[in-house]
Amino acid sequence: MAMPIRETPILFGEDARIFEEKARNAKCTITKEEFEEMMLSYKAVLASLERGEAERKASYAKWKESQK
Helix, strand or coil: CCCCCCCCCCCCHHHHHHHHHHHHCCCCCCCHHHHHHHHHHHHHHHHHHHHHHHHHHHHHHHHHHHCC
16 A cells, blocks of 8 residues: 655745755756757657557557447
């Protein structure tokens, strides 16, 4: 059985100010080439999922047609 998700803590005062400052000043740590490589991988996975979904829908339509 899954564990329940706990509440997200809310920051107040100095902790909130420090967190906001760090978030605002965060720097990107990957190069443009690494980003492009990740995007290519992402697009490949997405295309694979879309092909799988199209095959699933076609298979279901074929099955449903055979049930008539």
